[in-house]
Amino acid sequence: RNTGSIQVGAGYSSYSEFVFNGQLQQTNLFGKGQKLGVTVDLSKASSVFKLSFTEPYFMDTEWSVGGDIYRSQVNRDIYTEIKQGAAVRLGHPLAPYLDGFIRYKNDHTEIKPGSADSGYDPLLYPVNTANGNTSSVTFTLEYDKRDDRYTPSNGFYSSASWEKAGLGGNLKYDKGYFNTRYYKKIFWDFVWRNNLSYATIISPNPEGPPFNELYLLGGANSLRGFYWFQVGKKRQNSKGVYVPYGGSQQAYYNLELEFPLISEAGIKGVLFYDIGNADDVL
Secondary structure (H helix, E strand, C coil): CCCEEEEEEEEEECCCEEEEEEEEEEEEECCCCEEEEEEEEECCCEEEEEEEEEECCHHHCCCEEEEEEEEEEEECCCEEEEEEEEEEEEEEEEECCEEEEEEEEEEEEEEEECCHHHCCCCCCCCHHHCCEEEEEEEEEEEEECCCCCCCCCCEEEEEEEEEEEEEEECCCEEEEEEEEEEEEEEECCEEEEEEEEEEEEECCCCCCCCHHHCECECCCCCCCCCCCCCECCEEECCCCCEEECCECEEEEEEEEEEEEEEHHHCEEEEEEEEEEEEECCC
């Protein structure tokens, strides 16, 4: 079968305006089973460039070795966040359907303050506490028993990770993440989909974690029907206005009923219910 694929998409949303995304995947590079991926996402709200490589059976063993080079820019109303760096990954099966991974990353963060009209407050968002280098190690456990990784209709997936930042660099924090998903085809091609996510961040610094690492929900990737990054803890700025700031914890749940609209084109519809919050105490 073909081992390479190219995906290109475009659209429009009220938040991101015009959106373009492209993805190139090669799962059998040079006939050796190696994986190469290139991802590009462009819009007014954000831009992402990522190049990844994976050797799934390093030296003919069950160890997987890979690396990523990336650059992202997220344009929030109050400030713009730019991150660029690289990471290396090491993985190994631990049990049937269960894999363990270790990832080391080193990247640089630059925060560009917005204009005075955007609501930027230097006392609320001190860029000197968020700018700089992150050197971290992340440990991940991943259990995957879905019938398909891209369009699952039955099965269970769960992952848990802990990131330790501060092994060099000036940004220091610990970040934990848990996600579990369940899929069940209930009749015909109607699929019941569930997604539960929880994340937390702590820091040894007196001022707490970098403000750009705090959690805010809202938008198509978390709580649909809410404006991007508007759900969560708010703080009062120097003008006495409460603005979304972010919390050290977040939790949300997505319930979906997926059904086919045009099966031949792979177009589907979804009825959904989302609930969640982001605060220091949930």
